[in-house]
Amino acid sequence: MQLSFKNLMKSYGSRRVLNDITIDLPDTRAMAVIGPSGGGKTTLLRTIAGLERPDCGQLSIDGELLQFDDASLLLHRRSIGTVFQAFNLFPHLTALENILLPLEQAHGYRHPEAMEAAESILKRFQLEGHADKKPAQLSGGQQQRIAIARAIAIKPRFLLFDEPTSALDPEMTSEVLDIIGELRDEGRDLLLVTHHMGFARTAADYCLFVADGRIVENGPAEQLFAEPKSKELRQFLGRVMRY
Amino acid sequence: MIYLVSRAFVALLFLCTLAGNCLGAVDYDQLFRQSSDLMALGDLDGALTLLRQVPTPAAGEEAGPFVSSRMQAARIHAAQENTDSAIADCQEVLILFPDNSEARNFVAALRDQLKPGWHTVLSDTLRFLPSLAKGALMTLMLVLCTMLVSPLGGLLIALGRISTLRPVSGTCWFIIWFFRGTPLLLQLFFIYYGLPSLGITLPPFTAAVIGLGLNYSAYLGEIIRGAIQSIDHGQMEAAKAIGMSYSQAMRRVIIPQTYKRLMPPIGNEFIALIKDTALVSTIAMVELMRSADQLFNTYFNITALALAAVIYLVLTTIFTFIFEKIEYRAGIYEHR
Numbered sequence: 185m186q187l188s189f190k191n192l193m194k195s196y197g198s199r200r201v202l203n204d205i206t207i208d209l210p211d212t213r214a215m216a217v218i219g220p221s222g223g224g225k226t227t228l229l230r231t232i233a234g235l236e237r238p239d240c241g242q243l244s245i246d247g248e249l250l251q252f253d254d255a256s257l258l259l260h261r262r263s264i265g266t267v268f269q270a271f272n273l274f275p276h277l278t279a280l281e282n283i284l285l286p287l288e289q290a291h292g293y294r295h296p297e298a299m300e301a302a303e304s305i306l307k308r309f310q311l312e313g314h315a316d317k318k319p320a321q322l323s324g325g326q327q328q329r330i331a332i333a334r335a336i337a338i339k340p341r342f343l344l345f346d347e348p349t350s351a352l353d354p355e356m357t358s359e360v361l362d363i364i365g366e367l368r369d370e371g372r373d374l375l376l377v378t379h380h381m382g383f384a385r386t387a388a389d390y391c392l393f394v395a396d397g398r399i400v401e402n403g404p405a406e407q408l409f410a411e412p413k414s415k416e417l418r419q420f421l422g423r424v425m426r427y
Numbered sequence: 428m429i430y431l432v433s434r435a436f437v438a439l440l441f442l443c444t445l446a447g448n449c450l451g452a453v454d455y456d457q458l459f460r461q462s463s464d465l466m467a468l469g470d471l472d473g474a475l476t477l478l479r480q481v482p483t484p485a486a487g488e489e490a491g492p493f494v495s496s497r498m499q500a501a502r503i504h505a506a507q508e509n510t511d512s513a514i515a516d517c518q519e520v521l522i523l524f525p526d527n528s529e530a531r532n533f534v535a536a537l538r539d540q541l542k543p544g545w546h547t548v549l550s551d552t553l554r555f556l557p558s559l560a561k562g563a564l565m566t567l568m569l570v571l572c573t574m575l576v577s578p579l580g581g582l583l584i585a586l587g588r589i590s591t592l593r594p595v596s597g598t599c600w601f602i603i604w605f606f607r608g609t610p611l612l613l614q615l616f617f618i619y620y621g622l623p624s625l626g627i628t629l630p631p632f633t634a635a636v637i638g639l640g641l642n643y644s645a646y647l648g649e650i651i652r653g654a655i656q657s658i659d660h661g662q663m664e665a666a667k668a669i670g671m672s673y674s675q676a677m678r679r680v681i682i683p684q685t686y687k688r689l690m691p692p693i694g695n696e697f698i699a700l701i702k703d704t705a706l707v708s709t710i711a712m713v714e715l716m717r718s719a720d721q722l723f724n725t726y727f728n729i730t731a732l733a734l735a736a737v738i739y740l741v742l743t744t745i746f747t748f749i750f751e752k753i754e755y756r757a758g759i760y761e762h763r
């Protein structure tokens with residue numbers, strides 16, 4: 185996945201959340217986004233996901249300029265998989281129905297085909313036993329794994345994760361991170377906002393440091409953590425690595 | 428009050444036409460009018476004297492005024508608790524017209540009054556039940572039709588209200604504002620008595636369903652809008668993120684999640700609806716309230732009203748029970 189931003193801006197009221205981002209990133213497989221709270225990571229990811237319209241500026245994905253009209257955004261969203269930190273699953277549907285919904289509604293699968301796809305993906309994640317449970321009957325980690333399964337079932341171009349483990353306890357966190365690691369090993373393109381520095385460092389091959397609405401620093405993950413150049417990143421790493 | 432005025436109005440119209448038809452004949456209308464005036468003043472004996480002036484009709488002569496006068500006299504006698512004279516009045520009619528059901532029923536009712544209390548109540552109940560049941564069936568039909576129409580109307584109004592298209596949300600706001608802001612009775616009068624002057628004449632049942640349907644759509648619209656907006660924004664986000672369009676997200680994700688929270692307030696509205704159907708008795712619909720009212724006016728018998736109250740209670744109880752069941756099922760995903 186290759187991302188290019190040109191003069192990308194977004195404000196909420198008078199607050200500038202994305203501040204004139206202009207950068208051509210190299211073509212990477214697994215990209216991590218780190219940075220302080222309120223720095224604009226989620227907003228950046230939502231823009232890439234086609235859920236947010238920037239006030240101005242351009243965004244190209246794999247050399248293709250993203251159009252921000254409703255119809256183009258809908259098609260764009262159908263081509264990628266997005267997982268948030270919570271509220272991914274629909275509580276009135278079972279795990280299986282949650283996976284079937286986008287296949288049948290957004291991707292035109294007929295029911296038998298959708299069933300086949302959903303069942304094979306549930307099996308892959310060892311979630312078959314939970315197919316007929318409602319989200320309220322599943323643990324947080326199981327819910328996130330179902331959400332990831334749902335995102336993958338549609339065969340997306342790439343996956344976007346926004347702190348998918350921040351609402352989970354440590355044990356569930358590792359079961360979700362394991363899956364993300366597996367997906368990376370399969371060679372899937374993904375972009376992950378995370379506050380797990382260790383995971384970002386080992387699992388990602390490229391890393392962005394976002395603060396104050398800008399991409400302050402970027403580079404291969406190992407290098408970024410080993411030799412932070414900017415004062416902001418050094419301070420940030422100093423703070424998050426303290427404990 | 429409006430009910431009485433409207434009835435008086437209808438009665439007046441009726442009398443005017445009668446008067447037109449009977450020009451040249453003895454002016455019984457005048458006589459009836461004078462007798463009711465006397466009754467209104469409390470002079471029952473005076474009214475009786477006037478009514479007795481209507482002679483027994485000869486063969487082939489118009490019998491209407493005679494029957495009316497004797498029955499009116501019977502009612503006055505009954506009101507004076509002079510049961511014997513009341514029965515005698517009815518007998519006069521029955522001699523000429525043995526099949527006159529009004530007179531027969533009245534005699535039966537008067538005879539019952541001479542029997543012990545519980546017996547009277549029982550026989551009144553048996554006598555009233557058939558026509559009350561017919562009325563209750565009509566009430567039920569009205570309720571069911573409105574229950575079918577108004578959730579659909581309400582959903583449209585709710586979706587319109589949250590639409591980003593200004594004209595659409597404005598129109599829906601206006602509909603809610605108008606139908607919640609004026610009395611249902613007024614709306615029914617407008618639809619049934621007012622629309623004909625614009626060239627649209629509706630049968631009473633249609634007018635009643637349209638009036639109730641619009642009114643309840645407006646109320647349900649606000650309830651449904653509130654329920655939709657109470658669903659966490661994350662759900663719309665998640666639906667969009669997996670590539671669903673707005674209408675798919677509404678249909679498959681948002682609206683199904685409102686069912687549970689919709690049920691209690693909608694149940695409430697439908698209970699109110701059962702009772703609000705009584706208002707359509709003013710636009711010539713013979714439903715439960717009207718049937719009870721007719722029986723009460725014919726027999727001066729409170730049992731008819733008490734029975735109607737019981738039937739309303741039965742209906743509301745049944746519906747309350749059904750809604751509780753539906754509410755439980757709608758929320759089943761929240762039970763572990």
Ligand SMILES: Nc1ncnc2c1ncn2[C@@H]1O[C@H](COP(=O)(O)OP(=O)(O)OP(=O)(O)O)[C@@H](O)[C@H]1O
Pocket residue numbers: 196201219220221222223224225226227228
């Ligand atoms: N819908 C919104 N309306 C108003 N302000 C918003 C909105 N979404 C985000 N913001 C503001 O924009 C800023 C950036 O938010 P964003 O969620 O992108 O940060 P973040 O880097 O993801 O932070 P965190 O690590 O806490 O998730 C924050 O100050 C936030 O308060």
Ligand SMILES: [Mg+2]
Pocket residue numbers: 225226227346347
């Ligand atoms: Mg965030």
